[in-house]
Amino acid sequence: ETGVTQSPTHLIKTRGQQVTLRCSSQSGHNTVSWYQQALGQGPQFIFQYYREEENGRGNFPPRFSGLQFPNYSSELNVNALELDDSALYLCASSLVAAEAFFGQGTRLTVV
Amino acid sequence: SQQGEEDPQALSIQEGENATMNCSYKTSINNLQWYRQNSGRGLVHLILIRSNEREKHSGRLRVTLDTSKKSSSLLITASRAADTASYFCATDELRGGSEKLVFGKGTKLTVNP
Numbered sequence: 001e002t003g004v005t006q007s008p009t010h011l012i013k014t015r016g017q018q019v020t021l022r023c024s025s026q027s028g029h030n031t032v033s034w035y036q037q038a039l040g041q042g043p044q045f046i047f048q049y050y051r052e053e054e055n056g057r058g059n060f061p062p063r064f065s066g067l068q069f070p071n072y073s074s075e076l077n078v079n080a081l082e083l084d085d086s087a088l089y090l091c092a093s094s095l096v097a098a099e100a101f102f103g104q105g106t107r108l109t110v111v
Numbered sequence: 112s113q114q115g116e117e118d119p120q121a122l123s124i125q126e127g128e129n130a131t132m133n134c135s136y137k138t139s140i141n142n143l144q145w146y147r148q149n150s151g152r153g154l155v156h157l158i159l160i161r162s163n164e165r166e167k168h169s170g171r172l173r174v175t176l177d178t179s180k181k182s183s184s185l186l187i188t189a190s191r192a193a194d195t196a197s198y199f200c201a202t203d204e205l206r207g208g209s210e211k212l213v214f215g216k217g218t219k220l221t222v223n224p
Contacts, residue, residue: 006153033211042199042214043154056211088151092212099144100201100212104153 003027004093006103013110018079021106023091025072031055031096032074034066037088037105049074050096078108086110117200117218125223130187132218134200135180141203143176144212145185148197157185157198190222 003026013019025032031050035043045058049068063079072093078085086109094100118133134143142161146154160167160176160183167174173186187194197219201212 004153031210035212035214039151040216042201042216043212045211045213048211058211090153092154094210096210099156099159101156102146102154105151107151 004091004101004103006089006091006106008106009104010107011109013081013108015081015083015110017081018077019081019108021076021078021089021091021108023074023076023093023103025074025091025093026101029093029095029101030072031094032068032072033092033094033100034074034076035090035092036060037090039087043090046076081110083110117198117215119218120216121219121221123221123223124190126190126192128190128222130190130194130220130222132185132198132220134183134185134215136183136200136202136213137181138202138204140178141210143174143183143203144201145172145174145183146199146201148199148217150196154199187220190220192222192224194220195222196220 005024007022033048034046037043046060047057048055052068065077068074088105090105092100092102116135144159145157158169158174171188176183197217199217201214203210
């Protein structure tokens with residue numbers, strides 16, 4: 001158990017819809033990062049939040065957005081869903097320059 | 112793009128044997144982490160090794176790091192069927208003040224009972 005929890009665990013959405021994924025960080029961690037993992041691939045960095053500010057972004061379009069709250073929990077929002085957005089979405093919490101601990105992920109299927 | 116590349120892509124061994132997985136990366140790093148993933152679920156953190164360390168142990172795990180060759184290895188000794196999983200190395204990449212982890216495609220380990 002890492003103390004990082006994600007919800008929901010599974011989700012099916014229709015192309016064009018919007019989705020919000022949630023992550024509760026491990027206690028004491030002020031940094032949260034989101035990753036997308038396509039089938040058979042390693043996770044790809046989407047963005048990172050540090051103390052409620054976006055602190056770095058990977059090669060993802062603006063329709064991927066996020067928030068971090070004062071309690072360091074976080075949301076990942078994806079607008080105008082595309083079929084290729086189907087993937088496992090992973091949230092990781094950490095302190096700076098320390099181990100990153102991942103949640104169990106949200107499996108998103110876009111149909 | 113993915114920086115870390117694990118080798119081999121797949122490995123099948125018998126219970127009790129040792130398993131060695133290798134990881135190569137391209138840029139300078141502060142640290143390297145190894146993770147395990149069971150059947151497309153979340154990543155389980157195994158070990159972090161910093162750039163000034165050469166070897167680290169945790170239970171049946173032994174990790175080495177050679178920064179001159181930009182490579183790392185993960186050794187699992189006396190493997191068990193429960194070790195069956197995909198293993199990923201992840202390097203940190205400092206960009207614009209953020210630390211992002213860059214993963215390879217992983218090594219799929221199968222331990223046969």
